Amino acid sequence: MFLLNIPLLNLVMYSRSNKRAVAEAGGVQVVLDLIASSGGDTSVQAAMFIKLLFSNNAVQEYASIETVRSITAAVEKDLWANGTVNEGYLKALNALFGNFPRLRATxxxxxxxxxxxxxxxxxxxxTQEAALDALFLLRQAWSACPPEVSSAQSTAAADAIQFLQHLIQSGxxxxxxxxxxxxxxxxxxxxVVIKRGNDLKQSVGNPSVYCKLTLGxxxxxxxxxxxxxxxxxxxESFMWSFESPPKGQKLHISCKNKSKMGKKSFGKVTIQIDRVVMMGAVAGEYALLPQSKSxxxxxxxxxxxxSNAVSNSST
Incomplete structure (x- = not known):
């Protein structure tokens, strides 16, 4: 189907005035109709057409934000209506996000x-790669977005945290x-789950042990x-909520003795927590320092x- 529009594609490829004319004449809607009614190959070509049509500043300035919103709404209605999204559809959406930076904040x-x-x-x-590209494009705009927009988008994208961690490890x-x-x-x-302590011995009586956790x-x-x-x-589990990962922070855990007998402290563990953001989970035995002399x-x-808040609230 889209091969019939090769002359139109050639028309807009090298001429700024032709691009404007095609946009004004409803060329965008033709592309949207092709995306909605055609297979993946046609959608990829349609995405290329969108990119060509809006690949210069003059045309981007011509297109009002209302026009951009209506284009996106139409694309999304077609993309999500039947619950199936293929690589071509996502590339079409990426072409819009890529050529209309303002669109990312809508x-x-x-x-x-x-x-x-x-x-x-x-x-x-x-399809995963095209979806990742789209999220990446949106993320690039957050610093320039109104705070409520960047907050809403980052919160929605947080549902991907566990899968992004999986991609880093095995993707x-x-x-x-x-x-x-x-x-x-x-x-x-x-x-942070404090599971148990090992070899917290003292010379007289049993200790009454607790852990104190400090983060930032x-x-x-x-x-x-x-x-x-x-x-x-x-x-026991302890949770901290963050609007963004706590970069460079250390978790300090002191193991103390409440008993009147014996030493007052069994030592301290200090853990740099940056790595867990990428790994998802880190578990093990952490030595209490200073080390026991005997x-x-x-x-x-x-x-x-x-992890994200949704997964924690469901466990």
Whole structure:
């Protein structure tokens, strides 16, 4: 079908005035109709047509923001109506986002994000890549968007946190840079699970042990006090909400003895938490410092998770 429009494609390829004329004559709607009614190959060509049609500043200035919004709304209505999105459709949307920076701050762009996340999670690799590209384009505009727009878009995109972490660990290498870029600015929840302590012995009596957690300037948190011997079990979770990942911050966990007998502290663990944002979860035994001068090394078993608020509230 689209091959019949090759003369039109050639007409706008090299002439700024022709591009304006085609836009004024309803050429955009022709492309939208092709996207809505045709297969993936035609959609890819339609996306190329959109890119050519709006590839200079003069035409971008001619197109009002109302026109841009109506174009996006029409595209999205066609894209999401039947619940199936292919690579071609997403490339058409990316062509609009790429050639109309103002479009990225509109309500239709925000409303497209859940569909982009779904395509990223469930689509084949070419569709995933196109969805990732669209999210990346939107993210690039957040610093210039009104705060309420960037907040709404980042919150919607946060549903992709776990899958972006999966892409970094096991996805195609070409996905990694954009996935990392997105993860570095999405709001999330830091969950710290204090599981148990090992070899918290003292010479007289059983200790009454608790852990105190400190992160940045936030109020400190504290576990319950356990008096069951040298290997206390807490299995307690603590959560912090962040509008963006806490870069460069360290989690400090002090292990203290409430008992009147024995030493007052078993030591401290300091953990740099940046890595968990990319990994998703980090767990292990962390040595309490300073190290005991006699006996086995004291440690805490800890798990740290970075995820979105939705996944935390459902677990």
């Amino acid at each position: 309500e239709p762009a925000t409303q497209s994000i859940p569909h982009l996340v779904t395509s990223l999670k469930t689509g084949p690799e070419p 195609p290498p070409r996905f990694h840079e954009k996935a990392e870029f997105l993860l570095q600015c999405l709001p999330g929840i830091l969950t 300037n936030t109020p400190s948190r504290q576990t319950k006090i356990v008096s069951t011997g040298p290997n206390p079990e807490w299995d 006996g086995a090394q004291r440690n805490l078993e800890i798990e740290i998770i970075w």
